[in-house]
Amino acid sequence: MVYTTLQTTKSEEIFAAAQKLMPGGVSSPVRAFKSVGGQPIVFDRVQGAYVWDVDGNQYIDYVGTWGPAICGHANPEVIGALREALEKGTSFGAPCYLENVLAEMVIDAVPCIEMVRFVNSGTEACMGVLRLMRAFTGREKIIKFQGCYHGHADSFLVQAGSGVATLGLPDSPGVPKAATSATLTAPYNDLEAVKELFKNNPEEIAGVILEPVVGNSGFILPDAGFLEGLRELTQDHGALLVFDEVMTGFRIAYGGAQERFGVTPDLTTLGKIIGGGLPVGAYGGRADIMSMVAPAGPMYQAGTLSGNPLAMTAGIKTLELLQKSGVYEQLHEKTQRLSEGLLNAAQEAGHTVCGGSLSAMFGMFFCEGPVHNYDDAKLSDATKFGNFHRGMLERGIYLAPSQFEAGFTSLAHTDEDIERTLAAAREVLATL
Incomplete structure (x- = not known):
């Protein structure tokens, strides 16, 4: 060459x-x-x-538009489905049948998900799941891992990796101290550090959120026993375990990291692939937890473009392609x-x-x-x-x-x- x-x-x-x-x-x-x-x-x-x-x-x-293009850019079958959907309109702001179809596909695929809420981005999914963790447990503190990125919401911009690491910033100006005071951090793959946080904050931690395979500090795998250890710790302390599978969902296995490693969290965030290249995100998990989300329950979260028919169409076709032998x-x-x-x-x-x-x-x-x-x-x-x-x-x-x-x-x-x-x-x- x-x-x-x-x-x-x-x-x-x-x-x-x-x-x-x-x-x-x-x-x-x-x-x-x-x-x-x-x-x-x-x-x-x-x-x-x-x-x-x-x-x-x-x-x-x-790069694949940072993950969604798992079937290749502008896949002909995805584009064909979108052309048909375009004829019906680009946005409804109301229920559509396509939401049911994609929801059923996600629930069937991802071990922990019994109910799902669609949103418009991975960041929005993580914002929603953060509020839900706190609403369900009645606790405020969360544990995240250094270098794991969960979107740009204030509470998550603490040692967040990804673009923040690229710019050399430890967090972000404009984030008030109060927004991060309840965010505890530990090194990824360090179970002892997590145990210490639980010990020092008894009955105060709502849950643990992590990328089960890190993609925002570079590519980092979990050590043997790490995910299993987190599952045991959270159960012992009445806290929730959340897998941020915005990157890993439908990429490292059809059922994501939880299928690949055999560890089932309480809640999961998704994005990227389930939109087939269009803006989408989702959070889901156990039905008793998800029933807290409005209008079924008191935890409010909403979005005009959530469940957008074009994003649902592209996601459905992408998941159909990924089901092939x-x-x-x-x-x-x-x-x-x-x-x-x-x-x-x-x-x-x-x-x-x-x-x-x-x-x-x-x-x-x-x-x-x-x-x-x-x-x-x-x-x-x-x-x-x-x-x-x-x-x-x-x-x-x-x-x-x-x-x-x-x-x-x-x-x-x-x-x-x-x-x-x-x-x-x-x-x-x-x-x-």
Whole structure:
């Protein structure tokens, strides 16, 4: 493969103009490439495993609009279903039958969910589940894990990883102390720290929320026994266990992390894939807990666009595609081949790396490892990652523009895509 300088004149012009129109020139912080250097490319269109920028450059995409494109961008069957739905209107603000269909599919798939409430984003789902935890238990304090991201609600912006980590901020200005005073934090994979928090806050903790597989500090797996230990601790202390499966839901298994690891939480948040690329989120769990949600119960939460017919349509078709035989075996095989190939290429080039994959998620850190938590992840060489990211971009490979984000594969990625990616990686790693 011959190295060529990427021509991105139009992207640069558009981004320069955007910085006068929007804070930082973007609608979400990590898109600004702050942690990897250079300027972001401006997308023009997507299809399958590929994206094209406004300058006509094509890239193999391992971001997948941050997870939803598990069937590939602009999947023809999803697009076909959306065309039919568009004829009926774009928004109802009233009940529609499609909500029932997707709700039944989610309930059938996810072990802990007996009832579900649809919302418009993962952040909104986590806001709703936070209020529900407190309403059901009558307690205020929650435990989250350092580097786990649960959206940008005030209570969660404490050692939150993801975009906050990318910007080097421990939390966020504008978040009042009162909003985070009831948020307790522990290192991911540290059961003893969680035990200590319960010991020091008897009968005050409403619940524990976590990414069962971390995707917002980079890709980090739970240690053996960690999820099981949390399940036991929360039950012993009358607290709730919440899996934030916005990333892992329908990605690492059809029933999410709780199916994959055999640990059933009380509540779950979902997003991304269940919208098939359209804005959507959901929270659900045991019926006795969910019955607290208005109008069935006193805990208020609402949304005009919740249950939007287009989002429901795209989600239904996406889940139908994921039910086909061999889908998750296919995702596992190609992701494992990609991940192992990247690690081997880095080691052969003399770099110290660690990482891995699970189903359709993967990640790599430029450090010795293993990485068990956010503090370990911060030991990764961020400068080297930034250079690696830019080198891959120059060769037509689009990776998440942050060391602190997992990568995603899709059913649309081919063997040739994987081989081309590994060839590009070998070239780049030899130059670092």
